[in-house]
Amino acid sequence: MELHQLTVHEAAALLQSGAISARALTDAQLVRLRALQPDVKAYLHVAEKQARRQAEEADEVLSAARRDGVLVSPLTGVPLGIKDVLSLAGQPTTCGSRLLKGYMPPYTATAVEKLAREHAIFLGKTNTDEFAMGSSTENSAYFTTHNPWDLTRVPGGSSGGSAAAVAAGMAIAALGTDTGGSVRQPAALCGVVGLKPSYGRVSRYGLVAFGSSLDQVGTLTKDVTDAALLLKVIAGHDPHDSTSLDVPVPDYRQALNPDVRGVRIGVPKEYFVDGMQPAVEKAVREAIAQLARMGAEVEEISLPNTEYALPVYYLIAPAEASANLARFDGIRYGQLVETGNMWKNFRETRGQGFGPEVKRRIMLGTYALSAGYYDAYYLKAGQVRTMIKADFERAFADVDVIITPTTPKTAFKIGERIDDPLSMYLGDIFTLSVNLAGLCGLSLPCGFDENKLPIGMQILGPSLGEEKILHVAYAYEQATTWHRQRPDI
Amino acid sequence: MGLTIQEVEHIAELAKLRLTAEEKTRYREQLSAILDYANCLQAVDTTGIPQTATVLPLKNVMREDKQQPSLPPDVALANAQEKENGFFRVPPILDE
Numbered sequence: 001m002e003l004h005q006l007t008v009h010e011a012a013a014l015l016q017s018g019a020i021s022a023r024a025l026t027d028a029q030l031v032r033l034r035a036l037q038p039d040v041k042a043y044l045h046v047a048e049k050q051a052r053r054q055a056e057e058a059d060e061v062l063s064a065a066r067r068d069g070v071l072v073s074p075l076t077g078v079p080l081g082i083k084d085v086l087s088l089a090g091q092p093t094t095c096g097s098r099l100l101k102g103y104m105p106p107y108t109a110t111a112v113e114k115l116a117r118e119h120a121i122f123l124g125k126t127n128t129d130e131f132a133m134g135s136s137t138e139n140s141a142y143f144t145t146h147n148p149w150d151l152t153r154v155p156g157g158s159s160g161g162s163a164a165a166v167a168a169g170m171a172i173a174a175l176g177t178d179t180g181g182s183v184r185q186p187a188a189l190c191g192v193v194g195l196k197p198s199y200g201r202v203s204r205y206g207l208v209a210f211g212s213s214l215d216q217v218g219t220l221t222k223d224v225t226d227a228a229l230l231l232k233v234i235a236g237h238d239p240h241d242s243t244s245l246d247v248p249v250p251d252y253r254q255a256l257n258p259d260v261r262g263v264r265i266g267v268p269k270e271y272f273v274d275g276m277q278p279a280v281e282k283a284v285r286e287a288i289a290q291l292a293r294m295g296a297e298v299e300e301i302s303l304p305n306t307e308y309a310l311p312v313y314y315l316i317a318p319a320e321a322s323a324n325l326a327r328f329d330g331i332r333y334g335q336l337v338e339t340g341n342m343w344k345n346f347r348e349t350r351g352q353g354f355g356p357e358v359k360r361r362i363m364l365g366t367y368a369l370s371a372g373y374y375d376a377y378y379l380k381a382g383q384v385r386t387m388i389k390a391d392f393e394r395a396f397a398d399v400d401v402i403i404t405p406t407t408p409k410t411a412f413k414i415g416e417r418i419d420d421p422l423s424m425y426l427g428d429i430f431t432l433s434v435n436l437a438g439l440c441g442l443s444l445p446c447g448f449d450e451n452k453l454p455i456g457m458q459i460l461g462p463s464l465g466e467e468k469i470l471h472v473a474y475a476y477e478q479a480t481t482w483h484r485q486r487p488d489i
Numbered sequence: 490m491g492l493t494i495q496e497v498e499h500i501a502e503l504a505k506l507r508l509t510a511e512e513k514t515r516y517r518e519q520l521s522a523i524l525d526y527a528n529c530l531q532a533v534d535t536t537g538i539p540q541t542a543t544v545l546p547l548k549n550v551m552r553e554d555k556q557q558p559s560l561p562p563d564v565a566l567a568n569a570q571e572k573e574n575g576f577f578r579v580p581p582i583l584d585e
Binding site (some may be wrong): 095103104106107199200213239242243245305307308310311312314316319324325329330331332333334335336338339340341342343344346347348350351352353356359360362363364366367372376377380381382383384385386387389420422425434438463 | 492496497498500503504506508509512515516519520522523524527528529530531533535538539540541542543544545548550552560564565567568569570571577579580581582
């Protein structure tokens with residue numbers, strides 16, 4: 001097996017035994033990354049020098065641990081990709097936006113800092129739709145990432161750079177962020193595992209804010225074990241984020257049990273809709289049948305307000321975005337367009353600096369919050385959000401996890417949906433509710449369509465129910481081989 | 490329900506975005522279509538249902554009011570294009 005194909009846990013075993021060095025692994029990753037970047041375009045910025053220096057430090061930690069007979073973190077010496085909406089001091093953070101070209105954050109996001117403390121290695125910053133607004137990376141101001149399974153197709157988004165990097169072996173694992181499906185949807189389209197933790201599970205400090213009541217840092221990994229390992233490191237309370245929950249972090253590895261006998265799985269009828277790709281429905285239904293054969297108890301459930309998730313999300317997320325993005329005025333950071341007049345500076349800096357989708361969402365959010373429309377749009381959406389959340393609370397009284405397809409269709413062609421925002425938004429219908437309700441969710445590979453494009457199955461759990469979804473995902477993964485298939489690139 | 494060009498211009502001004510004529514036309518169409526779609530919410534009976542602004546049961550999160558280390562001024566100013574004597578520099582704002 002080549003080094004770039006390793007999972008985190010496989011790499012950790014080799015690093016800790018001394019069979020390979022962090023430097024050798026990092027060099028192999030950088031060679032692979034350089035070779036594939038022209039075709040896949042997963043990274044916005046590659047930090048070769050810093051990565052090599054971090055690798056040397058990791059090798060010192062690893063050899064000292066071997067000498068003293070102590071255990072080190074499984075992340076020590078493991079090369080990762082970091083989505084470019086997460087601040088990392090010493091590397092540019094552009095959020096995929098022209099407005100933030102050249103911006104160097106003066107501090108590091110807590111989730112990234114926690115990985116740095118374990119001596120993980122950062123290969124660079126991965127591509128994203130501008131300010132994480134999009135489902136394809138086509139809204140990146142720099143370039144579109146290509147799906148490693150078919151380079152004419154999108155990798156999904158907004159964490160498309162991270163998902164493509166992991167699928168193509170351009171990182172052992174990666175961090176993404178998920179506001180309405182931005183970790184799970186690209187994971188499904190690229191055939192990797194994407195975990196969105198519950199709202200409050202991981203600190204958002206240093207994550208450039210999009211929708212503050214919805215955003216959460218998540219992981220993109222080659223298997224479920226790696227998701228558990230990474231979550232254990234990045235989860236936990238942070239005094240810098242008052243919405244991070246002050247509750248203990250379990251050892252998620254303990255949840256990785258292949259026995260699902262007696263586990264109750266709900267299958268919501270509203271998630272199998274007209275117009276979805278038949279291969280997707282077939283693969284997900286077969287995966288559920290597999291879990292039933294393994295002893296899980298499967299029952300059909302109803303989440304009656306599912307149809308409202310899309311309009312609710314596309315009012316609340318833009319409303320929050322329009323407030324969060326007000327800070328980009330070109331004064332403290334960003335590409336200022338100097339006109340000699342302050343108000344003109346604002347209009348020009350923002351008008352020229354933001355791309356079409358970001359402006360569209362700022363406009364939509366500003367409208368939903370504006371005088372005369374607040375009650376009809378923002379308040380109404382917040383009330384229906386309560387109903388969506390209540391649907392899940394009722395469902396989780398009877399079942400342990402809920403299983404759905406992650407997306408209605410597999411990866412679409414680059415350019416296919418870019419001129420029709422509503423059709424792009426409709427691809428997110430299965431992932432949005434989870435963020436609205438603050439739940440956790442995971443996408444993992446469960447098959448391929450007729451074009452050999454990956455299909456993702458979504459497993460949802462209640463707030464702080466990460467152990468439940470990791471358990472079911474791990475059991476399914478152990479019984480199947482989808483996660484071992486890699487694109488021929 | 491469609492937006493007028495005047496409404497699009499009003500929203501753009503609230504959001505401090507300079508739009509081209511072509512952008513105004515396009516956003517008028519696209520935002521009208523999205524809002525039209527969102528209007529299906531008006532049919533939902535939400536009488537007596539509270540709004541969810543955050544999913545967490547948190548109220549105010551307080552901390553002790555004590556001095557803590559913060560960014561040094563030169564670091565805080567490092568990304569600004571216009572600065573002077575340890576301050577962000579902006580054009581005059583009172584003459585418009």
